[in-house]
Amino acid sequence: MDRDRLTAFTDGVLAVIITIMVLEMRPPHGTGLKDLVALWPVFLSYVLSFIYIGIYWNNHHHFFQLVKTVDGAILWANLHLLFWLSVVPFATAWMGENHFAAVPTALYGASLLMAAIAWYVMQLVIIHRQGDASPLRRALGADIKGKISPVIYLIGIALAFFSTIVSDLLYLGVALMWLVPDRRVEAAILASEKAARK
Amino acid sequence: MDRDRLTAFTDGVLAVIITIMVLEMRPPHGTGLKDLVALWPVFLSYVLSFIYIGIYWNNHHHFFQLVKTVDGAILWANLHLLFWLSVVPFATAWMGENHFAAVPTALYGASLLMAAIAWYVMQLVIIHRQGDASPLRRALGADIKGKISPVIYLIGIALAFFSTIVSDLLYLGVALMWLVPDRRVEAAILASEKAARK
Amino acid sequence: MDRDRLTAFTDGVLAVIITIMVLEMRPPHGTGLKDLVALWPVFLSYVLSFIYIGIYWNNHHHFFQLVKTVDGAILWANLHLLFWLSVVPFATAWMGENHFAAVPTALYGASLLMAAIAWYVMQLVIIHRQGDASPLRRALGADIKGKISPVIYLIGIALAFFSTIVSDLLYLGVALMWLVPDRRVEAAILASEKAARK
Amino acid sequence: MDRDRLTAFTDGVLAVIITIMVLEMRPPHGTGLKDLVALWPVFLSYVLSFIYIGIYWNNHHHFFQLVKTVDGAILWANLHLLFWLSVVPFATAWMGENHFAAVPTALYGASLLMAAIAWYVMQLVIIHRQGDASPLRRALGADIKGKISPVIYLIGIALAFFSTIVSDLLYLGVALMWLVPDRRVEAAILASEKAARK
Numbered sequence: 001m002d003r004d005r006l007t008a009f010t011d012g013v014l015a016v017i018i019t020i021m022v023l024e025m026r027p028p029h030g031t032g033l034k035d036l037v038a039l040w041p042v043f044l045s046y047v048l049s050f051i052y053i054g055i056y057w058n059n060h061h062h063f064f065q066l067v068k069t070v071d072g073a074i075l076w077a078n079l080h081l082l083f084w085l086s087v088v089p090f091a092t093a094w095m096g097e098n099h100f101a102a103v104p105t106a107l108y109g110a111s112l113l114m115a116a117i118a119w120y121v122m123q124l125v126i127i128h129r130q131g132d133a134s135p136l137r138r139a140l141g142a143d144i145k146g147k148i149s150p151v152i153y154l155i156g157i158a159l160a161f162f163s164t165i166v167s168d169l170l171y172l173g174v175a176l177m178w179l180v181p182d183r184r185v186e187a188a189i190l191a192s193e194k195a196a197r198k
Numbered sequence: 199m200d201r202d203r204l205t206a207f208t209d210g211v212l213a214v215i216i217t218i219m220v221l222e223m224r225p226p227h228g229t230g231l232k233d234l235v236a237l238w239p240v241f242l243s244y245v246l247s248f249i250y251i252g253i254y255w256n257n258h259h260h261f262f263q264l265v266k267t268v269d270g271a272i273l274w275a276n277l278h279l280l281f282w283l284s285v286v287p288f289a290t291a292w293m294g295e296n297h298f299a300a301v302p303t304a305l306y307g308a309s310l311l312m313a314a315i316a317w318y319v320m321q322l323v324i325i326h327r328q329g330d331a332s333p334l335r336r337a338l339g340a341d342i343k344g345k346i347s348p349v350i351y352l353i354g355i356a357l358a359f360f361s362t363i364v365s366d367l368l369y370l371g372v373a374l375m376w377l378v379p380d381r382r383v384e385a386a387i388l389a390s391e392k393a394a395r396k
Numbered sequence: 397m398d399r400d401r402l403t404a405f406t407d408g409v410l411a412v413i414i415t416i417m418v419l420e421m422r423p424p425h426g427t428g429l430k431d432l433v434a435l436w437p438v439f440l441s442y443v444l445s446f447i448y449i450g451i452y453w454n455n456h457h458h459f460f461q462l463v464k465t466v467d468g469a470i471l472w473a474n475l476h477l478l479f480w481l482s483v484v485p486f487a488t489a490w491m492g493e494n495h496f497a498a499v500p501t502a503l504y505g506a507s508l509l510m511a512a513i514a515w516y517v518m519q520l521v522i523i524h525r526q527g528d529a530s531p532l533r534r535a536l537g538a539d540i541k542g543k544i545s546p547v548i549y550l551i552g553i554a555l556a557f558f559s560t561i562v563s564d565l566l567y568l569g570v571a572l573m574w575l576v577p578d579r580r581v582e583a584a585i586l587a588s589e590k591a592a593r594k
Numbered sequence: 595m596d597r598d599r600l601t602a603f604t605d606g607v608l609a610v611i612i613t614i615m616v617l618e619m620r621p622p623h624g625t626g627l628k629d630l631v632a633l634w635p636v637f638l639s640y641v642l643s644f645i646y647i648g649i650y651w652n653n654h655h656h657f658f659q660l661v662k663t664v665d666g667a668i669l670w671a672n673l674h675l676l677f678w679l680s681v682v683p684f685a686t687a688w689m690g691e692n693h694f695a696a697v698p699t700a701l702y703g704a705s706l707l708m709a710a711i712a713w714y715v716m717q718l719v720i721i722h723r724q725g726d727a728s729p730l731r732r733a734l735g736a737d738i739k740g741k742i743s744p745v746i747y748l749i750g751i752a753l754a755f756f757s758t759i760v761s762d763l764l765y766l767g768v769a770l771m772w773l774v775p776d777r778r779v780e781a782a783i784l785a786s787e788k789a790a791r792k
Contacts, residue, residue: 012213015606210411408609
């Protein structure tokens with residue numbers, strides 16, 4: 001089955017998610033600088049979520065260059081991921097509107113956690129389907145970032161009830177960790193292209 | 199005429215439908231866990247509709263691999279399907295916000311029923327256009343799932359006035375029935391690819 | 397320059413337009429059948445606009461099969477068309493929410509009129525750029541539908557201040573006229589493909 | 595890495611941005627011509643922003659014809675640009691709803707300024723990655739428009755506190771300056787195509 005329609009649909013959903021989040025940033029009623037500045041928690045939440053969706057798109061882009069064919073299981077694993085990412089705007093709005101209150105901050109972490117789990121499941125499904133010679137498995141290696149992230153989200157969720165600023169810094173830290181381009185996959189793509197050219 | 203622009207447009211519309219549904223999940227005004235938990239009917243409705251749109255996208259993806267050329271009739275049959283799918287977010291929001299009340303639950307079933315009928319009409323149009331050797335007709339076989347689904351929706355709509363939970367379980371049941379990948383079509387694709395390679 | 401990115405962007409915009417219109421159909425506050433039925437003007441407006449956007453997408457799909465290369469002027473003529481089509485959801489909502497009141501009905505006609513003019517301008521720009529041998533000009537012929545439509549819209553706008561139902565029937569009539577597939581263009585595509593194959 | 599998925603995703607985001615802006619144009623509550631006319635600041639703001647997003651899409655379309663391969667840095671430079679463009683609907687709505695008040699008009703200019711800076715950064719990243727023989731650098735030449743625009747935005751932001759009409763005319767002036775197609779890049783594309791054909 002064709003991979004391109006899966007990636008095109010994913011791009012469409014992520015493009016809508018990343019853009020409708022800004023609809024939650026309602027223009028303030030007043031017109032003073034003060035009214036604008038009061039929106040800072042909404043804006044910061046939006047920035048963080050924009051970066052997260054950007055990271056997922058980026059990684060999706062990378063991964064699926066190592067996935068040439070897809071089947072029903074991969075389609076659904078991908079839709080499962082998109083589902084949890086589609087919950088992120090909801091969690092973002094709740095957290096931003098309530099100045100990083102405890103439960104909204106925990107929910108935000110939970111939406112990231114679920115997306116991370118969905119990503120991991122998708123990875124497993126693809127590797128299982130690619131079999132022993134899976135180029136994705138070789139590219140992932142120990143996949144330390146993928147294993148650490150859910151743990152940090154969990155800590156962030158738990159700490160939200162004590163100090164939401166620590167939670168937010170943890171969420172930000174994971175984002176920064178992933179912002180560094182995934183050299184493992186880039187190297188594997190180059191290697192497989194080299195092999196193909198021979 | 200070119201199939202690819204039809205599938206690209208369909209992907210775009212489904213991507214927007216699946217994503218804007220979440221906009222109906224307004225963040226609660228309070229910030230307690232209680233406020234979040236109170237949203238469960240909205241959330242469940244969203245999950246069910248997400249699965250349904252996912253199924254339609256999935257099946258669309260499969261079907262159009264057996265449809266190489268499209269004409270005006272197929273374009274409109276497809277737009278007709280997209281119309282009824284675009285009504286699903288409306289029905290989802292009404293049902294979710296009103297805790298699965300009778301009429302909203304019936305309307306939700308009606309939107310699924312209309313989409314199923316539109317799908318069936320599209321199938322007929324494509325098979326008619328492909329003629330006797332239609333690979334789609336051969337792939338569909340008796341099309342039992344396609345024929346049973348509308349009947350179950352009708353029962354669900356009628357039962358909504360007595361017990362909405364039964365209706366919802368019926369809608370869920372149809373979704374689960376379709377979640378199983380359509381092996382008929384997958385097999386037909388493999389067969390036609392094998393034939394093409396010879 | 398590449399045509400494909402123009403058509404892909406147009407598909408994206410039209411997919412969003414056709415889908416966000418349904419967001420204007422707010423679920424009613426009550427849960428009775430009566431509450432649902434009260435939405436009929438909103439629903440009918442939505443249906444009509446869905447058909448119109450579908451027609452534009454359909455015709456766009458047809459036309460650009462005869463346009464192999466695009467330049468800045470065509471890009472902007474196309475964006476100009478998309479602008480007026482993006483106003484349609486606004487006019488649709490205003491007309492639907494106000495039960496086809498006079499000024500909203502006239503505005504709806506005006507949005508259709510502007511889109512028709514923008515389409516006509518785009519046609520001129522493309523034909524001018526294709527030069528004397530323009531396959532599009534040959535395909536269009538006398539372009540009677542394209543010339544009649546704006547006249548009917550104008551009549552509809554004027555009559556809105558006397559009888560909005562007549563206006564709405566005129567708008568519907570134009571839609572039905574265009575629903576008939578554009579055999580001129582289809583024939584021209586077939587002819588040019590035949591010529592190319594020789 | 596593949597350029598096409600970057601441009602497709604960008605098209606998706608820009609298509610959503612350009613279309614959701616119209617959602618901010620809420621239909622008026624009254625049904626008179628007066629109620630419609632009262633929306634003129636909202637409408638004008640929308641027109642200006644539509645043109646701006648159109649210009650960015652147009653220029654993006656042109657530029658990436660000279661960019662054959664992308665890496666992580668280019669992906670993120672592009673996402674950074676999309677972020678600031680996604681803020682434009684917010685600034686547009688605030689400015690329009692408040693009849694071009696001072697701070698909203700300044701914020702609108704600031705959103706344009708940030709997008710311009712993001713564009714410039716993206717340009718630098720691409721040219722750096724293409725190395726000495728960068729076809730983009732040759733195509734850009736002195737890049738006078740790119741260097742003047744941020745300066746005019748800055749002046750517009752400062753003047754917003756004295757006369758917002760002057761600011762708005764400055765923003766409009768920059769838009770008109772860019773509306774003229776970028777002949778430098780078009781010429782460079784033709785030249786590189788000619789070279790490739792040899």
